[in-house]
Amino acid sequence: MAKDKNKCEKYELAITDYILGEEMDITREELLNHLATCDNCQKDLTNWRETYAAMRNKAYMEKPETKKKYQEMLERIKSSSCEKVPGKDVNINTKIGAPAGVIWRYLATNGWINVDELPKKTNLNKEIVHEAIGWLGKEGKILMTEEKQTTYVCLADHERKNAQMQE
Ligand SMILES: [Zn+2]
DSSP states (O other), X not given: OHHHHHHHHHHHHHHHHHHHTOOOSSOHHHHHHHHHHXXXXXXXXXXXXXXXXXXXXXXXXXXXXXXXXXXXXXXXXXXXXXXXXXXXXXXXXXXXXXXXXXXXXXXHTOOSXXXXXXXXXXXXXXXXXXXXXXXXXXXXXEEEXXXXXXXXXXXXXXXXHHHHHHO
């Protein structure tokens, strides 16, 4: 049982990120695969989802127990992100910016592509590709669609124009 709890640790923060629509440290697929096999995390997800729904409902927000739950959720999110500093500082521009640039240039000369094919096409590892895609998405540089659990990306039109001007 203790071992199971360990296994779930990395999904706990991911679940709150997922609910809040934030970027996750793991891929959506990883989380969904885990959820499919883990009752505890499923319950966790349901709890957070209810809490979040309650947060958005003003009537619920007046209730003391909701306030308490909301406070606990914020505390938990804050403490999880503070705990994540065991390594050395990462230069975002080097770690994400450079691979994002490689992907950006690849997308500039291609149409919609399955995200899972990008590691092979760009010689970047899968994790880096996912981080870079998340970053490009947040910056509004790419479009994303999903079909049958496959994610497709495409360079946004205004970025494509930039790419053509650079040629
Ligand atoms: Zn779990």
